[in-house]
Each structure stands twice: as structure tokens, then as C-alpha cells.
Amino acid sequence: MRSTIYRIIEPSKKKNGASHYFDIFIIILILLNVLAIILESEESLRTIYRPVFRQFEIFSVIVFSIEYLLRVWTATEKVKYSRPIIGRLRFMTTPIALIDLFAILPFYLPFIGIDLRFLRIMRLFRVFRILKMARYSKAFDLIQKVLKEKKEELVITLGLISIILVIISTLMYYVERDAQPEHFSSISKSIWWGIVTLTTVGYGDIYPITRLGKFLGGIITLMSVGLIALPSGIIASGYTEQILERKRKRN
């Protein structure tokens, strides 16, 4: 029986059967929970539909709790968690199981006097479960593979961007602090300018106003076009590489 339940609650490759419908049910319930969290944050809706939100929360937590308990119980079906107690404990400390636990815990804690409603946001992270369910999709596999293969390049690019960010932000701090003491009052504030500029977001809450600051900022911004092009180029070549690899295997 445990093995049957295990097969049902595990994400399924097949497009039908109990396991497939269970997957769809959980995905829809997660998405409805996300929607409920978004809608509940609206003052007007929260006031009127408080009981509906509460009942839906109780229903969801019960389903998620049962699902969590079943997952822990059936964890021993997997070879690496096969030992009854230590195996289940090791399963419970995996990131995905911890997210599932944190998604239900905030509901129970108030009963024992602890208020961690703040942790309700953990329920949001359950949406990553959807990605896990979609892991058999060829396209998602490819994206993951490309990002994994290019991880080192992307991290180094991020490092390079960070180094340049700190240097130009410090320069801009020294240039602008006298003209705009309220905006460039510290290097960390200047780094906020740097991030907003390098990523080309450009909110407009903070920008250089002195002649030298604009000159420096202009050159930096022009250069940043090349910098920001790096990740795009890396990912594009990663895809091309995967495609060539696939072609080579087929021949």
C-alpha cells in the first residue's frame, strides 16, 4: 500500500492515471494559494471575504499536511532514504521537504502560543514544486542544462559586474556627494544608483547632476551596454552548444 501511495504522490511521467491527476490537483491548489495570498493583501477584499480566505486556508493546510505526512511516510520507498527513522529524518531535512514543512507550520504554531504568521510567505515557495513537476519537460531540462553548464561563466560575469559596480559607485560618491548630499550620502546609496543604472532600470530617483558626474555616468552607462550583453551572449552560446551536441549524438 505504501508503495502505491508513493507512486501516486510522486510527480508522474504519464499523461493519465491517479498520479497524473494528483499532480494536477496539487498544482492547482498551490496556484490558488498563491492567488489567495495576492488577493488577501487587498484591504477591501480582506475585509469582506475574511471567512472565505480562512476556510480556504484551513482546507489547503489540511491537504498539504496530509500530503506532507504521506511524503515522509513513503520516503523510505526511495533507496537513499530506505532506513525507517534516519532515512525519514534525512528526507525531512532536504530543501524541498523543509519548504513543504514551513508552508504548513505557521498555521499550527499559534495553537501552541507561537505566532509566526510571517512565515506564511513560505507557502509561496511551493510554486517551485510546479517546476519540479515539469522537470520531465524537454524544454525545461534544456534551460536547466544550459544554466548549469554556464554557471561558472555566469557567476564570474556577476563577479565582474559587482567589482565594476563597487568601483564606479565609489567614484560617483566622491563626485556627487557635495552636490547632492541627500542622495549620495554614502557609498551604499551610490551602489543603489550603480545597480539601477548598470541594469538599465533607471527609476530616476537618483542620478548624477554635476557636469563631472554626468560625464562619468555617461561613459559608464555606454560601457555597461557591453557588460550587460555578456550574460545574454553566454546563454545564447550555451544553447547553441547544446544543440550542436544533440546533433552530434544523433549522427
Place this chain on the structure above:
Amino acid sequence: MRSTIYRIIEPSKKKNGASHYFDIFIIILILLNVLAIILESEESLRTIYRPVFRQFEIFSVIVFSIEYLLRVWTATEKVKYSRPIIGRLRFMTTPIALIDLFAILPFYLPFIGIDLRFLRIMRLFRVFRILKMARYSKAFDLIQKVLKEKKEELVITLGLISIILVIISTLMYYVERDAQPEHFSSISKSIWWGIVTLTTVGYGDIYPITRLGKFLGGIITLMSVGLIALPSGIIASGYTEQILERKRKRN
């Protein structure tokens, strides 16, 4: 005779002949309609040139109506719509025929007492007809093929961006709502911030002002550089793939 008209009103591959000139005439009329809609929205022009706009509208609707009736009448020339009544009805329910119908309907409805002038915007969608006429262009074929082949990857990227969007927006809502209750009053407002930031538009109508919010927002924005690079990389590799494919076939 029906087959002659059919050949004329269908988009033509040849660069001359009645069918080609008919295509050009319809394209110009559609573009002039788009221009008329844009210009008519200007208060000053609408007041002065009202009769001109009205007469041009009457002329256009008459032409489009005749064209529509001819298309319905000649639809039976195509094998899949060859049955006189059911075939024509099936043709009339295709998206492209519905757009054509909605483009002319709002003009006639007021005569029978229904005012759906709001539907006039449908006339705008006729510009997609231009793309249909340009479908023989090799370049447009290629773009379509790349987007079609990479549809799955692009949809999953959009899904990934959406998931991350909801999570960071919810986090930012909890971080900023006390400092800026007017801007971050609900998660849906925070999602507006998230979209404007992740896509690097950055209007500047809403942005974090607290220290923690800026820290979180800064990290998210830096990360988003990689996220936004995904579609660009996917499309680039799609093109490369098509080119390699074409090369392979030629050899």
C-alpha cells in the same frame, strides 16, 4: 468566375497582375484606416475634419464589406471549405474571418439600435492581415519558424519569470508596505513594481525606499540581468539552429 475572383482576392505570390494590385490596395486601405483611427483621436483634428473621417470610414467599410462577402462566397474554392453552407460557416468562424467581420460590424449595428462603436478597435487588428500577405517573404517565414520551434522554451522562461516575479513582489510587499503604504498597499501593486523592474523599464513611479528594500531590490535587479538574457539567448540559438539546418539540407 468565382474561381477568378478567388484568385484575385487571395494573397498572391506574383509581383504583378490583378491579385497583386488588389493586395497592395487592401494593405494601403488598412494602413490608412489605422492612420485615421490615430488621427481621429486628436481632439483638434476630430472637430475640424469630422465629415472627412466619416466619409473615409463609409468608403472603407463598403470596400471591406464587399471584400468580406466575396471571401465568404469564394471560400468554397478551398478544399476544406468546399461544402456550400457548412463550409462557408466554418470559414466564417476562422479567427481571420471573425476579425474581418468585427472590423465592419460596428458600422452597421447602430442602424439596428445596438451601439458597439467600442468594437471599432477591431479594425486595428486587420493590420495582421498585412503579415498574412507578407507570409511568402522568406525572412518572415524564418522568424515564425524560430518562434514556433522555441515556443516551449519561451513559455517556460515566461513561467519561470512569473514565478520569480510573484515571490520577489510578495517579499517586497512585506518589506516596503510600512514605509510606503500608498505605493505597496497590496501584493498586486508590488507585482507592478516587480514587472517594471524585472523588464528594466523602470518608470520610477514605485521603487523601494527602505534600506532592506533597496538591498533586496538591488540583488533581484542584478539577478534579473541573467533572467532577461534567457529569451534573447533562446532566440539567438533558434536562429543559429535554423541556419545550420538549411546548410545541412543544401549539402
Place this chain on the structure above:
Amino acid sequence: MRSTIYRIIEPSKKKNGASHYFDIFIIILILLNVLAIILESEESLRTIYRPVFRQFEIFSVIVFSIEYLLRVWTATEKVKYSRPIIGRLRFMTTPIALIDLFAILPFYLPFIGIDLRFLRIMRLFRVFRILKMARYSKAFDLIQKVLKEKKEELVITLGLISIILVIISTLMYYVERDAQPEHFSSISKSIWWGIVTLTTVGYGDIYPITRLGKFLGGIITLMSVGLIALPSGIIASGYTEQILERKRKRN
């Protein structure tokens, strides 16, 4: 002698000799003219250094005039302009010769009573001459080749972006015009919003404020990430194609 002068004033492949130094001299003079136009627009500098700017202008126009006359005179050295009068007239009507003429004309016209100082901006277009001089550079050749080969795709992408731009701007006009009659007073103003948003510039002078407008704008903005990725992908694949082509030829 005409052939010697021709060889000197034509852009040179060699890295030394009279022709090379003449090229460098003209490039520096063009750049100094650009700098002069930029500096002269500064109120303070214009007032103080008016004579300097004037003298430099006279000097430049004399040099450019002599160069222009020499070019016209030696044009017959090229096979396609070899006929003394018609050949030279045909040379004078080429875009590059017209730019050269318009760059010097505004200086002479006031003497015969016509004031076209507005045309002085033409002198700015002479900077394109620098690109012409750099045409032997392998890298510039490659960029030109890629842009030329992908022209059709890029134009169609621009067409696609324009069609989508007009449709979403018209929709946004209907959605926002009641809430912000000062900003969305006509479709052409809404198109300004559309361009600033689709290209992710986001000045923040105009953006949706209604719930429906933000919802629509948010979806459009997310979609636009893929749209804006098109040119980047097209150019990337164009480069890859050229590199593969070059490799193939070498083997």
C-alpha cells in the same frame, strides 16, 4: 597630376604615405568640427570664444571646400565618373558628395543673401566619412555584412514591433484616457508611452495608473521581453553564420 591628387585624397589602405596622413588630417578636422559644434552650443563658451569658433569655422570650411573641389575635379579618375561633365555631375549627386557640399554651403550662402545656418548641422554628418575611411577594417566590414544580410529580418522585426505597438497603444488609450486625460489625450500620445515602454527606456513621464491599465501594461511589458530579444538573436545568428561561412571557405 590629377591622378596623384586623386590617390592622396582617396581613403588609403596603406598605413603610411601622403594619402594616409591626409586621411588622418581630415578625420581630426571633422572630429574637431564636431567638438566645436558641441562646445559652441554652451552659452558661456560661445560668448567668450566667439572669434576663435569663427576663425576655426573659416579655416575648416576653406579646407573642406578645397577638398570638395579636388574630389569633384579628380572624380573622373574613377571609371564610372570618367566622362568630364556628366561624370562629375553624377559624382556630385552621390549622397556622400551631397553631404560634403551641404557641410560647406551654409557658410557661403549668407554672402549671397540666403541664410541657411540651420544647415550647419550637415557638417555633423561628415563624421560618417570616418566610417568610410575605416571601411577597410575587417571588423567594420563584418558588422556591415551582418546587418546587410539580416536587413530583411530586422526590417520585418521592426514592422512586427510597430504593428504590436500601434495595437497596444490604442488599447491603452481607451483604457487610460478617462483617468489621465492630460497624458493619454490621443493615440499618438499613447504611442509615445508604447515606444518608451516596449524599448524599456521608461522615462516615467507617462504610465498607466488604472488597475486595468496596469494589468494590460504589465502583460504587454512581460511579452515585450521576447519581442526586444528578436533583433539581438537575429544579429547573433548573423555573426555566427558569417563565422561558419569563413571557416568553410578556409577548409
Place this chain on the structure above:
Amino acid sequence: MRSTIYRIIEPSKKKNGASHYFDIFIIILILLNVLAIILESEESLRTIYRPVFRQFEIFSVIVFSIEYLLRVWTATEKVKYSRPIIGRLRFMTTPIALIDLFAILPFYLPFIGIDLRFLRIMRLFRVFRILKMARYSKAFDLIQKVLKEKKEELVITLGLISIILVIISTLMYYVERDAQPEHFSSISKSIWWGIVTLTTVGYGDIYPITRLGKFLGGIITLMSVGLIALPSGIIASGYTEQILERKRKRN
């Protein structure tokens, strides 16, 4: 002994041993110095923790000074700096050694009456040392190689962007200066608008408000999508090229 010290202070390929731990120690010290510069710029922290910052600075400068002296002393271990005096002097004038010197000099100069605390920012540039230490990383090598190979293309793209920038900014200056004399008072201010727009940063501090200015600005902005796509495409193809090259060598 000199050769032993040389081997320790030089960046190491091995993942253990004295040289490896020395590298890590220096990297952490550099990062802590960067953090100290950022934190010290905060008014509140500077006031309270002044002695801590001062002591950490003294400690860092002593370590960096010893390291610098050791590097100069052991420089003769490298073949190209093997001559005792001239070799060491030549080593001292390399960019990396000058940065190291400028990072410690500002600390000592006040003692001899010169105040160049402004130069403390040089300590920031030491972070590039981290990149040097990471130079053996395959990913960083690849990024460097791609940027080096594509340098010419990227420089020409920057040149092309600069030329177009100057022309459109001058045009916008003539179009907008009468409507917004405070924002478009000179071409250099208009260039600031041009950079902020072409790079899609869009702070919103300066933008066209006239009908003609918006029309011109709109067209320029749409065109710029293709322009900004150039570096991204160049880098993507550079990566693909390197990957193909690597594949070719392996076969």
C-alpha cells in the same frame, strides 16, 4: 629563500599549500577593505567606529606594504625582471604594481606633509587583483579570450553608437531647446539625454516634450533596439566561435 617566498606570494594553481592560503588571506583582506570603505562612508558608522576603522586600516596597510615589498624583492625571480635594479624598477612600473603602490601610499604621505587621502580610492582597485588570482579559472579565461578576440568589433560598435549619439543629440538640441531651455540648453546636455535613452536607462530627468521631439525621439528609440543588440550579438557569436574552435581541436 627568496624563491620560496616568491612561490608563496604568487597566485597558485594548487588548491592547497601555503601559497593557496596566502591567496585566500589576501583576497579576504581586500574584500574587507572594500567593505570598510563602503561602511566608513556612512555618517553614523564613521562617528561611532572611527577607531576600529583606523586600526583596521593600519593593519591592512602594514600587510599590504609587506606584501608589496616582498613582491618587489622577489620580482627578480621572473625572467623578464631578473636584473637586480632595472628589473625591479620595471616591475614597479607595471600597472598592477602601481595600483598596489597607490593603495598604500596615501597612508604614508600625510607623515611627510602631503595629504592625498583622496587616493585612498586606489585601494578599491586592488579588487582587480582577485580577478588576477582567478585567472586560472577556465571560465574567466574564456570571457577574456572572447572579449579580446571581439575587441575590434566592440570598439567599432562603440564608435558607431557614439557617432549616432552625437548626431541625434544635436538634432534633439535644435528641436527641444526653445521648449525646454533649462534641460536642452547645450548639446552636451542633449548628449546626456541621448546616452540615457540609447542605453534604455531612462532616468526621466530629461526627455522630449514637443510633438516633433517625441516623434524624432520615438523613431530613434525604436532604432536603438537594433543598435544595442549589436554587442550582445557580437559576444554571443564570439562564444560560439570559441566553442566550435575547442570542438575542432578535440577532434
